[in-house]
Amino acid sequence: MSARRTLATARRVLTQLRSDHRTIALLLVVPCVLLTLFKYVYASSPGVFDRAGLPMLGVFPLVTMFLVTSIAMVRERTTGTLERLLTTPLAKLDLLVGYALAFGLLALVQAGLVSAVALGLLGLDIRAGVGVVLVVAVANALLGMALGLLLSAFAQNEFQAVQFLPAGILPQVLLCGLLTPRDRMASWLTAVSDVLPMSYSVDALVQASRSAAVTSTLVTDVGIVLGCMVAALALGAVTLRRRTG
Amino acid sequence: MADIAVEVHGLVVDRGGRRVLHGLDFTVTAGSVTGLVGPSGGGKTTLMRCLVGVQRIVAGEVTVLGQPAGTAALRARVGYVTQAPSVYGDLSVRDNARYFAAVAGVPTSRIDPVLHRVGLARDAGALVSRLSGGQQSRASLACALLGEPDLLVLDEPTVGLDPVLRRDLWVLFAELAADGTTLLVSSHVMEEAGRCERLLLLRDGRLVADDTPAAIRSRTGTGDLDEAFLRLVESAVPETSASEREVSAT
Numbered sequence: 449m450s451a452r453r454t455l456a457t458a459r460r461v462l463t464q465l466r467s468d469h470r471t472i473a474l475l476l477v478v479p480c481v482l483l484t485l486f487k488y489v490y491a492s493s494p495g496v497f498d499r500a501g502l503p504m505l506g507v508f509p510l511v512t513m514f515l516v517t518s519i520a521m522v523r524e525r526t527t528g529t530l531e532r533l534l535t536t537p538l539a540k541l542d543l544l545v546g547y548a549l550a551f552g553l554l555a556l557v558q559a560g561l562v563s564a565v566a567l568g569l570l571g572l573d574i575r576a577g578v579g580v581v582l583v584v585a586v587a588n589a590l591l592g593m594a595l596g597l598l599l600s601a602f603a604q605n606e607f608q609a610v611q612f613l614p615a616g617i618l619p620q621v622l623l624c625g626l627l628t629p630r631d632r633m634a635s636w637l638t639a640v641s642d643v644l645p646m647s648y649s650v651d652a653l654v655q656a657s658r659s660a661a662v663t664s665t666l667v668t669d670v671g672i673v674l675g676c677m678v679a680a681l682a683l684g685a686v687t688l689r690r691r692t693g
Numbered sequence: 694m695a696d697i698a699v700e701v702h703g704l705v706v707d708r709g710g711r712r713v714l715h716g717l718d719f720t721v722t723a724g725s726v727t728g729l730v731g732p733s734g735g736g737k738t739t740l741m742r743c744l745v746g747v748q749r750i751v752a753g754e755v756t757v758l759g760q761p762a763g764t765a766a767l768r769a770r771v772g773y774v775t776q777a778p779s780v781y782g783d784l785s786v787r788d789n790a791r792y793f794a795a796v797a798g799v800p801t802s803r804i805d806p807v808l809h810r811v812g813l814a815r816d817a818g819a820l821v822s823r824l825s826g827g828q829q830s831r832a833s834l835a836c837a838l839l840g841e842p843d844l845l846v847l848d849e850p851t852v853g854l855d856p857v858l859r860r861d862l863w864v865l866f867a868e869l870a871a872d873g874t875t876l877l878v879s880s881h882v883m884e885e886a887g888r889c890e891r892l893l894l895l896r897d898g899r900l901v902a903d904d905t906p907a908a909i910r911s912r913t914g915t916g917d918l919d920e921a922f923l924r925l926v927e928s929a930v931p932e933t934s935a936s937e938r939e940v941s942a943t
Contacts, residue, residue, distance in 0.1 A: 456795030464783045467820065528779035535745045535773045536840075537765075538796045691763060693708055693749045 457546025
């Protein structure tokens with residue numbers, strides 16, 4: 449692995465994104481608009497926004513980075529750039545870490561903007577402070593990136609990659625505790641949600657919304673999210689085979 | 694005796710449950726331009742993939758620059774340009790070159806001379822997706838040249854180019870070879886094949902000719918390489934079916 453190649457990859461991914469102003473605008477503006485909508489949809493019962501507003505901040509980076517990465521990787525595979533890269537001195541880790549750096553940075557900007565809107569305009573109460581929220585958001589973005597990378601190996605084109613969102617991510621949104629606290633779901637659903645990584649992304653932010661201190665549960669949650677990311681990246685690396693049939 | 698850049702022995706490859714290469718044997722001399730010609734679907738791309746080490750093989754040995762193909766140390770010394778331009782359409786030519794220079798571990802000062810060499814100096818700032826097919830394939834070629842590889846494997850690099858650009862590229866290939874680079878270039882255009890020092894004619898996964906263009910012309914009794922190509926392809930009978938025919942004739 450080489451720092452120069454990793455940084456060059458991150459820079460290349462960001463340059464690609466930068467040339468696409470519309471995607472950047474969508475990535476940054478849509479979460480803010482959705483969060484605002486969420487607040488006013490529940491205007492009659494403000495407790496809902498206070499309870500679920502912050503956890504939603506964790507869902508955005510996960511979903512958007514999942515989509516962006518899976519499409520980007522499907523493109524790398526179908527246009528032959530991935531095969532080309534695998535014939536060069538670039539290490540697989542250079543590629544994966546380069547992607548992680550680029551999308552991690554993007555997630556930081558996204559989460560910063562959404563947090564600013566949530567705190568400044570929508571009056572969301574974050575006990576744990578913005579720093580904790582940003583850390584969790586970036587961890588979620590990296591998890592989304594790693595899952596997108598892994599699932600892109602099973603998509604032959606962009607259409608299939610997009611369909612992995614309702615298939616792989618939306619069930620997690622339903623079960624992660626955002627809609628109903630996980631301990632109030634049927635026991636078998638709780639069991640399923642226990643093994644889904646997004647449950648821990650959302651739980652980390654639930655912790656952050658309740659307590660000013662960094663609780664051990666929060667640290668465990670973030671650890672699990674990052675562990676799932678590493679596992680997904682490792683599995684994704686296995687799908688980046690240099691030699692194929 | 695000249696150095697050998699590529700040595701292939703008994704190379705057998707299956708793709709999708711079908712045998713694509715049936716035991717190839719050949720060598721490529723260092724610092725030469727070798728043409729890989731033959732009908733579509735004959736295994737040209739598969740053979741090139743074997744040399745750059747991305748193709749799983751069933752049997753045989755592929756030695757490139759003295760090492761087994763695909764060895765990590767070879768990745769800095771072998772350049773591969775696929776048939777479809779494998780560069781990023783949403784980056785400019787220069788940004789593509791900058792990335793592939795970093796990947797190859799070479800200084801960015803090489804970018805301008807290389808873009809000039811492939812005739813893209815004026816389009817350096819343009820997004821690759823906005824360029825013509827021929828410009829895109831030259832951008833792809835430029836990215837492979839940055840690393841100054843010892844072996845360049847080029848899959849149909851002149852498709853979609855006008856005659857002037859085609860000639861310029863062949864001049865470039867000859868210059869590279871004169872500097873010591875070994876080139877293996879696949880092509881459908883026989884007039885181009887005449888510019889190679891040696892030709893490998895691949896048909897249905899078997900080599901039906903491995904000779905100089907002059908020798909192929911005289912062997913087929915025609916001065917026209919197009920005609921020679923047709924005669925070789927149509928007369929060549931796979932070894933197994935030839936023996937089967939003998940058996941059934943007796």
